[in-house]
Amino acid sequence: MRERLLMVISIVLLATGGAILYRQLLPSSSVKADGATSGDQLNVHQAPEPQAETQQGRFPAQSVERYAFSQNGKELFSLLVAQYQDSAGLPQGAVLFPKDAQEIASSPTGLRHAVWQSAAEVIARKAPQDALFLSWWDDGQRIHYLSGKEAWLRKPSDQSFANPVWQALKEGLPAAPDQERARLAQMARWLTMDSEKALAEIAAHFGPSRPVYLLVDNDLLLHLTELAAYGGSALPLDSKNIPAGNDLHGDIALVKRWANETGDGNYLAQKENTYYRVWSTPDAKAKNALLVRLLPFVDSLKKLPDGVSLVYQSHWGGFLSIYKIENQPVH
Template identity: 50%
Template sequence: MLKNLKQAFLVLFSGVLLMAGSTLLYKQYKLNSLKQDAEAPLMVKHSQEKTSDLQGVFPVEVNNRYTFQKNGKDAFSLFIANYKNQNAQTSNAILFPAGEHDSLNPNTTALRQSIWLETAKLIQTHTPENALILSWWDDGQRINFLSGREGWLNKPSTETFKSNLWKKLQGNLLLAPSSEKDRLNQMARWLTMDSDKALAEIRSTFGSKRPIYFVVNNDLLMRVGEMADYGGTPLLFSTKALQARDDLHGDINQIRRWANEEGDGNYLVQKEGSYYRAWTTQKNSDAEDNTLLVRLLPFVDSLKKLPENVDLVYQSRWGGYLSIYKIEFKSASS
């Protein structure tokens, strides 16, 4: 009898070990798959799509679709719309294709586009026509095409195309002339420098004749290398992809622990499908924490207090993916 019980226990224990081992192997397989996908080269297919699908304020002349693939599978797509702006000048806008998405199977490309459409309507209805809107260059394109407002910066220059992704789009993007390239250099400096110094330069550059707004989104954290190529200060972040589980509080605690181990505890997290992408600023360094970019993005410490003369007027869903700020400098007498 005792012998039979021991045998049964060994069989049961072996089964538990086998199940645990299978779970670990599956998780390792998933992580390896994510790593392989990240390291796989990007391939691209180019086609022309219907112009009527785009919801801008200007008629589209040509709509180019770029479908990026990894390991033979479609990863994401981008549109480049060619149109004439309010000044009858030929212009481009990089847009995210619309599509169906839900909480279980989110299409994050379509989600970005829906947020941009919501943002454009808000800009149209809550900003004056003479508003000056500051942003990175491709956000400036979307602002102009979707809302009709002027984006101060809306063209790339040659430094952008050091990136393999942007290089594949170069043939259909208008380049900034030398006068506008200076704007790229200025914006790169402002976003990556101390926020107080950046705002002082913005005030000196634009004064107070026009209402000034600043648009940022979390994707800018993937553009800090490009900003450095335009003369911005190189910024260092620790970043990690973490598998999402069914335990939201457990996920948050896991991210918080990682941010304190790898950085100084100031973190931003963006959910992308079945995983979280997290960024944290470096330990023992205020350089990143005090930059205009970090102060305007929804890092946990940035949410506590905004820079002086800056007011948050809109923050989108999806974890505050996109934010609009109004910059209003007080007069010397006030």
């Protein structure tokens, strides 16, 4: 089955869509509210969202707000923020993807909505009651709200709000307390350090007291600047948008040629509406980073690093993966 998965992903490029989400904007860019226009400003309009149209979570949502982003008069994407209370009665927020399209595959947020809906159902049904999920903070919010399982990180800190998208959502996102700020720094370090060293540290940090899982998805590649801001290592990945043609095999040849020109041929590709967003690993150190080894780069698929086992992978070419940290109790 592993060989079959490798063949599928290395031949059919990942049709995940929507890399414009969380894109890295120029430092001079900022957000203006309610449709204001000025140069390359990223504009946002906020409005209540009918909860009947919102992805239902394991906790009752007290309110849901839609944030619609546009730039130069062009609609880009929308995000939802659900406000709820956890089992201890503490206020929480969760960034969600609206469905927004009759055909899921045609919508960047709709695709993510579908991926997360399926993953959350599996997590809620299959993960042990005392499972702990490691992820980046926005994924942790979705894990907790959609599945009810505990996530180690669920709140951002100041470094995240340097991104104009997160700055626009700041009012609806409870800030990380001191303890969780330290966790953000630790998680950024683990994701960007040597994979085997990171997994050894994770196993030692959490010990055998409870089952620990690690969730990663391709959107983490759009958080590289944020991870570095929290103290993680800079991962010098190359990226490029390659126009999509009518010949899949020709497209694959173009992607492979670019990956060989910028590195050793290791790449991950996402299919956008009219182009492929492709990442390559020109730096050997970056190639061995935990994040790269756990995402579906073609070389990463050949052999997992020691210390994890793959327990779940989503459709659309493995956009989202869940790994079990080994040396943990088996349930």
